[in-house]
Amino acid sequence: MKAALLVESLTGNTWKAAEMVAGHLQDEGWSITGLDPLRKPTHSALQDADLVMIGTWVHGAFIIGQAPWAIGAINALPSIGGKKVVNFCTFALNPGRTLGAMEKAATRLGGDVVGGMALHRSKLAAHTEEFAARLVGALV
Numbered sequence: 001m002k003a004a005l006l007v008e009s010l011t012g013n014t015w016k017a018a019e020m021v022a023g024h025l026q027d028e029g030w031s032i033t034g035l036d037p038l039r040k041p042t043h044s045a046l047q048d049a050d051l052v053m054i055g056t057w058v059h060g061a062f063i064i065g066q067a068p069w070a071i072g073a074i075n076a077l078p079s080i081g082g083k084k085v086v087n088f089c090t091f092a093l094n095p096g097r098t099l100g101a102m103e104k105a106a107t108r109l110g111g112d113v114v115g116g117m118a119l120h121r122s123k124l125a126a127h128t129e130e131f132a133a134r135l136v137g138a139l140v
């Protein structure tokens, strides 16, 4: 499987999570065609990928109003028609409906959303390992 990762990160957690997931996937024999900021996608990396992984962080009032930061940047991505998409977010307390909002946005871009996972910022090692294992199990 070939995956391109697109990431929005303010303080580094989501970027770190993306690097960790990419490392686990490479250990399982996957190719990573790119790991780029969401706002600066590399078009060739997207074209070469079977799977696009979109990651951002949860923004809100912690217990209400949670949403994916950079939803505008997700909406502005080039078409990902025909690609499988997996979303992920990092959060501190409660991700709310962040993944649902990301799924809607990716579907509007023509992506085939096959899953997503919210990763707790203080459990990135365990959660990225589980995330990668689930992906490898689901997408052969």
Ligand SMILES: Cc1cc2nc3c(=O)[nH]c(=O)nc-3n(C[C@H](O)[C@H](O)[C@H](O)COP(=O)(O)O)c2cc1C
Binding pocket: 008, 009, 010, 011, 012, 013, 014, 015, 056, 057, 058, 059, 060, 061, 062, 063, 064, 065, 066, 067, 090, 091, 092, 093, 094, 095, 121
């Ligand atoms: C302004 C602001 C609002 C936040 N709101 C929430 C929230 O509503 N729920 C939550 O679980 N985490 C919230 N967080 C925590 C971030 O989602 C979390 O720290 C995340 O890992 C940051 O990712 P980054 O390091 O990639 O920027 C908020 C952080 C900031 C700075």
